[in-house]
Amino acid sequence: MELARRAVTLVRSFRRLPSLAIRTLRKCLPLVPICLLLLIVLSLWMTLNEINRKVTLLASSSVLSEPETNAVNFLDQGFYSQHQILRTKLRTTATCPPKSIILLILVSSNVGNFERRQLIRKTWGADHSIESKWKTVFLMGKNNIEREMENATAEARVFGDIIQSDYQEHFWNMSYKVAMGFEWAVKYCNFYFILKADDDVFVNTLGLVNFLSKHTTPMSKLYTGNIMVGSPVLRNGRYGVTPEEYNETVYKPYCSGGGYILSRDVVEKFLWYFDVLRPLKIDDAYIGILAAKAGVKVTHNEHFRMYENKCEYRETTLVQHPARGDCVIMLYHRMIGWKSKMKQNE
Numbered sequence: 001m002e003l004a005r006r007a008v009t010l011v012r013s014f015r016r017l018p019s020l021a022i023r024t025l026r027k028c029l030p031l032v033p034i035c036l037l038l039l040i041v042l043s044l045w046m047t048l049n050e051i052n053r054k055v056t057l058l059a060s061s062s063v064l065s066e067p068e069t070n071a072v073n074f075l076d077q078g079f080y081s082q083h084q085i086l087r088t089k090l091r092t093t094a095t096c097p098p099k100s101i102i103l104l105i106l107v108s109s110n111v112g113n114f115e116r117r118q119l120i121r122k123t124w125g126a127d128h129s130i131e132s133k134w135k136t137v138f139l140m141g142k143n144n145i146e147r148e149m150e151n152a153t154a155e156a157r158v159f160g161d162i163i164q165s166d167y168q169e170h171f172w173n174m175s176y177k178v179a180m181g182f183e184w185a186v187k188y189c190n191f192y193f194i195l196k197a198d199d200d201v202f203v204n205t206l207g208l209v210n211f212l213s214k215h216t217t218p219m220s221k222l223y224t225g226n227i228m229v230g231s232p233v234l235r236n237g238r239y240g241v242t243p244e245e246y247n248e249t250v251y252k253p254y255c256s257g258g259g260y261i262l263s264r265d266v267v268e269k270f271l272w273y274f275d276v277l278r279p280l281k282i283d284d285a286y287i288g289i290l291a292a293k294a295g296v297k298v299t300h301n302e303h304f305r306m307y308e309n310k311c312e313y314r315e316t317t318l319v320q321h322p323a324r325g326d327c328v329i330m331l332y333h334r335m336i337g338w339k340s341k342m343k344q345n346e
Helices: 001-059 071-077 113-120 148-160 171-188 206-213 264-273 285-296 325-344
Strands: 089-090 101-108 136-144 162-168 192-198 221-227 254-263 304-306 320-322
Touching: 001 304, 071 089, 071 136, 089 101, 089 171, 101 206, 113 136, 113 148, 113 221, 113 325, 136 171, 148 325, 162 171, 171 192, 192 206, 192 264, 192 320, 206 325, 221 285, 221 304, 254 285, 254 304, 254 320, 264 285
Parallel strands: 101 136, 101 192, 136 162, 304 320
Antiparallel strands: 089 162, 192 254, 221 254
16 A cells, blocks of 8 residues: 555656646746856857957067066076077067068167157168068067057058067167067068168168179178177176176177178077077177177178268268268268269269
8 A cells, every 4th residue: 555655646746747847947037038148248258359369469470478578687587498588579560572682671779769760761771662672670679658659559550660579678688679680580581681770870772782782792601890809898887797797808709780781591590599698788799799609700891880970971881870860861862862873874
């Protein structure tokens, strides 16, 4: 009898299951719109996150990121393996022509030096020929002046010739800036030679391209400019380095940083030595140390005029430092006039 009673109870329970399920479903119905809304919000968030990731990738030059650094930290860190020194956020709109160019000009510039960059764009930095022979880009860091940073972002969009990294603008970070420019150049440009220049120089680009195109100019192992030999290592002041940074009394021969030429193979060699040689506050002297380590001979070129304050045009001058403002405009017009004169004599 007990078993029969339990069997009847079990059967009745099964009969009540449909009504129980219906009551439970009715209680859950008000939650369905909320669940759907949550699913929609989640899906939208994932989509926006993916778009933001792609935009971030497009806005960089695929160089890996590294925490922000200032001049002191940069000098303390030194260079690491696998080009880790350049693993920093890189914002650039600069591109190179699809075909090989003879000369890539890398101009070190400060974020706030818009007028200098604009003067270069309007004069010696612009290549108006049908087939580009040279390309000019500007190397910049960042500063803490919000307006200047915003202007630099707009400037990059308009002109498409700026390579900007996230390290602080500082005189002692110049080696870092040059290293960034060299790696970008090798990775993204087809060029035969690099001119590394400052933004307060005049470059006779027509004469320089002509010089580099001559069969007498070596296509490899070239590091030339205004050579500095036996320069003493200073221990104090703006140009001072400590014995821990460089334990020598004189620097290796190097070219003045106002402007010097490197062939592509030399630039590629330097990329490897960036990893093992600690950077110096003095960027041009550092390049000389790299050259010595890489077995690259530094040669003097008398047509690179440095530390001359007299604004005087000479047809044979290839790079003149310093040169600013009206002096650059005058030298540029003389260069263009010289070109027209040469065409008339042909």
